[in-house]
Amino acid sequence: xxxxxxxxxxxxxxxxxxxxxxxxxxxxxxxxxxxxxxxxxxxxxxxxxxxxxxxxxxxxxxxxxxxxxxxxxxxxxxxxxxxxxxxxxxxxxxxxxxxxxxxxxxxxxxxxxxxxxxxxxxxxxxxxxxxxxxxxxxxxxxxxxxxxxxxxxxx
Amino acid sequence: xxxxxxxxxxxxxxxxxxxxxxxxxxxxxxxxxxxxxxxxxxxxxxxxxxxxxxxxxxxxxxxxxxxxxxxxxxxxxxxxxxxxxxxxxxxxxxxxxxxxxxxxxxxxxxxxxxxxxxxxxxxxxxxxxxxxxxxxxxxxxxxxxxxxxxxxxxxxxxxxxxxxxxxxxxxxxxxxxxxxxxxxxxxxxxxxxxxxxxxxxxxxxxxxxxxxxxxxxxxxxxxxxxxxxxxxxxxxxxxxxxxxxxxxxxxxxxxxxxxxxxxxxxxxxxxxxx
Numbered sequence: 001x002x003x004x005x006x007x008x009x010x011x012x013x014x015x016x017x018x019x020x021x022x023x024x025x026x027x028x029x030x031x032x033x034x035x036x037x038x039x040x041x042x043x044x045x046x047x048x049x050x051x052x053x054x055x056x057x058x059x060x061x062x063x064x065x066x067x068x069x070x071x072x073x074x075x076x077x078x079x080x081x082x083x084x085x086x087x088x089x090x091x092x093x094x095x096x097x098x099x100x101x102x103x104x105x106x107x108x109x110x111x112x113x114x115x116x117x118x119x120x121x122x123x124x125x126x127x128x129x130x131x132x133x134x135x136x137x138x139x140x141x142x143x144x145x146x147x148x149x150x151x152x153x154x155x
Numbered sequence: 156x157x158x159x160x161x162x163x164x165x166x167x168x169x170x171x172x173x174x175x176x177x178x179x180x181x182x183x184x185x186x187x188x189x190x191x192x193x194x195x196x197x198x199x200x201x202x203x204x205x206x207x208x209x210x211x212x213x214x215x216x217x218x219x220x221x222x223x224x225x226x227x228x229x230x231x232x233x234x235x236x237x238x239x240x241x242x243x244x245x246x247x248x249x250x251x252x253x254x255x256x257x258x259x260x261x262x263x264x265x266x267x268x269x270x271x272x273x274x275x276x277x278x279x280x281x282x283x284x285x286x287x288x289x290x291x292x293x294x295x296x297x298x299x300x301x302x303x304x305x306x307x308x309x310x311x312x313x314x315x316x317x318x319x320x321x322x323x324x325x326x327x328x329x330x331x332x333x334x335x336x337x338x339x340x341x342x343x344x345x346x347x348x349x350x351x352x353x354x355x356x357x358x359x360x361x362x363x364x365x366x367x368x369x370x371x372x373x374x375x376x377x378x379x380x381x382x383x384x385x386x387x388x389x390x391x392x393x394x395x396x397x398x399x400x401x402x403x404x405x406x407x408x409x410x411x412x413x414x415x416x417x418x419x420x421x422x423x424x425x426x427x428x429x
Binding site: 046048051052054055056058059060062063066067070073074077 | 348351352353354355356357358359360363364367393396397400401404405407408411412
């Protein structure tokens, strides 16, 4: 019987990415909907189908955060959590969702805009740049984690 | 038809205290049975008792005569009542495992009969999370999107029946997902997770429908009040479903951990390394 503990990098990364995606969606809802009120809870142009998709996305986001958190707890208990890769995936999740929201939702599907003003361009650039920076941070962290693994003992 | 809402609501008479009295009675009965269980040698879990009493406290607040009046005249009041009766109180009541307490206190023959009854296809169907979900959220779609809500303002019998439905459907829904009490066989973790997913989504969808189209139609409530009520339903409803999710995942965590944990304990104790 082999009970050697194998670090599960892939699982760590998936769980952390789930949290990243969910957290970014929640940040979008809390900061931009609630605090700044740049986008609205509902605006007249929203169709009932969009309201329904909204509901499903929101449900998925809550489950993503909570399930990711519990999977990480489980990995931690089994001592198979790869922390540095998890952090990398968390940032990739944050940035990936921000970019996806900025490009696909805002521009391709035109579900809603960042802010309802005449000159939208600076807002779009800011939004997607923030996404790129977060994604870049994640990718750099991932490279560092991989290098650390090949060079020396893993953290 | 709308004149009804302008006249003063009647002063609270003793009949308005019936729901509160019933809840107090149930709490006392629970405590009595619980202490009888303890004397019979059952395990004591004060968390369980506290949970049940918390549930009855929330119900008492929701059904207090002045809160009832508020809920009758103001949709925000109605929403607070609904959140407490159908979503928050059931979590605490279910976690208080009242059925276990009753079964332990009751004669063994009754308990056996109850468990046998729960094996029937009818109860298995009723206790399925998906059935409970339809009863719970379906009832809400019917209440707010049809003229039923306006009828309930005029007819006290319908009004009370709706509250009873909220409580029963909410309890059934919560039990089918996280209930520690025995009952009909329920599907596992992934089905339950899917049902919570559907529930969060449809609850949010209904809140936004109410906000967008000013449901319930023909009600005496001003638009701003309806919109505030819809937002309360959305955010506070979410929080209650987050609690459900956390409890469900806590079960998952401990069930998953059991064999693994035992293994690591054995390994440590015996220094078994290979």
